[in-house]
Amino acid sequence: RKQRTLGLIKPDAVTKLGAIFQMVYDAGLTITKAKMTLLSRKEAMDFYVEHQAKTFFTDLIEFFISGPVVAIEILGDEAVSLWRKVLGPTDSSAARNEAPESIRAKFGTDGTKNAAHGSDTLASAARELEFFFPSSGGHGPANTA
Ligand code: CMP
Secondary structure, three states, X not given: XXXXXXXXXXXXXXXXXXXXXXXXXXXXXXXXXXXXXXXXXXXXXXXXXXXXOOOOHHHHHHHHOOOOEEEEEEEEEOHHHHHHHHHOOOOHHHXXXXXXXXXXXXXXXXXXXXXXXXXXXXXXXXXXXXXXXXXXXOOOOOOOO
16 A cells, blocks of 8 residues: 655754665655755744653754754655664664664664654654645645655
8 A cells, every 4th residue: 555654864864865765765665755954943843742741852852953854755555664664763772773774773873863753653644744745835846746
């Protein structure tokens, strides 16, 4: 079943963009949109609103706006779970033991600076894709990729 999901290369890993794009393709997935952007604090807090009560929220936001991020739309069979598998465990320190070839193992640092993000469900993929690639109101090319 073909799905679309959001991939996000975080500020600590934008210099590794080439290697990360290659890992997406090597997994059999396709990249159908890409956008590099420096988020405002408000935008970052909106994106991670589900984590606003967590102890790590402030650290997460500071890190997330410390430089530009690259948002990508990923298309493919079971893209939501497959992209998260390519990412590896959330904590990069754990990822280095559990999935040494994963993106977070190779390019992240710890539980906060973890190189990249992936939507966790089809519903959050729809919300997060709309956040970075709004489907209406723009003057750009039709959003049909
Ligand atoms: P991400 O997959 O983008 O989803 C939420 C982010 O919050 C996560 O990656 C990490 O960057 C951060 N995060 C999640 N859990 C923790 C934690 N226990 N301590 C610090 N940061 C965390």
